[in-house]
Amino acid sequence: MAEKRRKFEPEFREGAVRIVTETGKSVPEVAKDLGINETTLASWVSRARRTGSAPAGTSDELERLRRENAQLKRDNKELAMEREVLKRCMVLWVK
Incomplete structure (x- = not known):
């Protein structure tokens, strides 16, 4: 039905x-x-x-979101590099 x-x-x-x-x-x-x-x-x-x-969305809000997005991308890139360094240190430490 x-x-x-x-x-x-x-x-x-x-x-x-x-x-x-x-x-x-x-x-x-x-x-x-x-x-x-x-x-x-x-x-x-x-x-x-x-x-x-x-x-x-207002232009101010869009600009704030763009800045925040750029900052988050930078932070993500830095954390990825730190993780790679820690992986390499761990490999050397295990050997």
């Missing part, structure tokens, strides 16, 4: 889209919290982004 489709108020849709775009939570997380299907929420978010009603 087919299920009856649920109808959502426009305010609910807008609120769900705002949660995804403003908090940075993933679509699956928000969908689970709100008790709706992931694909439904994903379509609302993509439609809002296409129409321009959902913010893609």
Whole structure:
């Protein structure tokens, strides 16, 4: 037997889209919290982004994220080098 489709108020849709775009939570997380299907929420978010009603992020926020990403990449590279040095030391110590 087919299920009856649920109808959502426009305010609910807008609120769900705002949660995804403003908090940075993933679509699956928000969908689970709100008790709706992931694909439904994903379509609302993509439609809002296409129409321009959902913010893609401010330029200040994007610049902060770029700086943070660059710093994390530098840290990751440094840690990888340290790990390699420790591996080599361990090999020499075991011999």
